[in-house]
Amino acid sequence: xxxxxxxxxxxxxxxxxxxxxxxxxxxxxxxxxxxxxxxxxxxxxxxxxxxxxxxxxxxxxxxxxxxxxxxxxxxxxxxxxxxxxxxxxxxxxxxxxxxxxxxxxxxxxxxxxxxxxxxxxxxxxxxxxxxxxxxxxxxxxxxxxxxxxxxxxxxxxxxxxxxxxxxxxxxxxxxxxxxxxxxxxxxxxxxxxxxxxxxxxxxxxxxxxxxxxxxxxxxxxxxxxxxxxxxxxxxxxxxxxxxxxxxxx
Numbered sequence: 001x002x003x004x005x006x007x008x009x010x011x012x013x014x015x016x017x018x019x020x021x022x023x024x025x026x027x028x029x030x031x032x033x034x035x036x037x038x039x040x041x042x043x044x045x046x047x048x049x050x051x052x053x054x055x056x057x058x059x060x061x062x063x064x065x066x067x068x069x070x071x072x073x074x075x076x077x078x079x080x081x082x083x084x085x086x087x088x089x090x091x092x093x094x095x096x097x098x099x100x101x102x103x104x105x106x107x108x109x110x111x112x113x114x115x116x117x118x119x120x121x122x123x124x125x126x127x128x129x130x131x132x133x134x135x136x137x138x139x140x141x142x143x144x145x146x147x148x149x150x151x152x153x154x155x156x157x158x159x160x161x162x163x164x165x166x167x168x169x170x171x172x173x174x175x176x177x178x179x180x181x182x183x184x185x186x187x188x189x190x191x192x193x194x195x196x197x198x199x200x201x202x203x204x205x206x207x208x209x210x211x212x213x214x215x216x217x218x219x220x221x222x223x224x225x226x227x228x229x230x231x232x233x234x235x236x237x238x239x240x241x242x243x244x245x246x247x248x249x
Contacts, residue, residue, distance in 0.1 A: 008033030012075035059085035083112040115221035129183035155185035
């Protein structure tokens with residue numbers, strides 16, 4: 001076995017403690033030579049339905065100790081890996097949290113919600129179909145968050161039932177594909193699949209083939225943004241039209 005190159009960026013990831021899909025997604029898309037370092041966030045009840053109040057509570061919780069611990073690996077980048085925890089508060093809160101993490105970690109800081117916006121802007125997208133496993137109130141706040149960045153939601157699809165914290169991550173790739181197709185609309189320029197615990201990355205290219213439109217997911221957008229910030233080229237495991245924007249002309 002040849003030794004692996006580990007001379008690239010150190011990527012710290014803050015992930016909700018019930019999330020089962022962010023870590024494998026990030027490992028799949030990891031840039032060659034980069035290393036991933038995960039720290040789990042608590043401050044919410046795993047047995048409750050993850051509604052707007054619970055997710056807003058997670059976003060507002062004190063993570064100073066969590067940042068101190070992830071800083072033990074001296075990360076170059078720190079990702080805040082929960083989309084709904086910040087979009088439920090709005091754009092200013094999301095930006096302020098990223099700034100606080102940057103100040104405390106001395107690292108590039110990216111949030112899942114902020115990366116969705118950055119990815120859509122990179123493709124000049126202003127009208128989207130939006131899909132998520134969230135309960136209705138979070139979807140309403142999500143479309144408001146997008147609107148605050150001049151992105152109009154022309155169709156919004158949810159799973160049609162309340163899912164617990166583990167239920168979101170248990171959706172199959174086929175269910176995610178079906179959900180995404182429900183969010184498609186003639187006026188949508190792209191589809192947004194929001195939630196770091198939904199198995200969206202695995203089906204990005206399938207959905208793009210079915211709809212003919214770019215697909216932006218929370219985890220894919222975070223990887224895109226960190227690779228763009230670090231000036232890294234796409235590789236074989238970076239799925240979707242989004243990563244074409246990284247290619248050197």
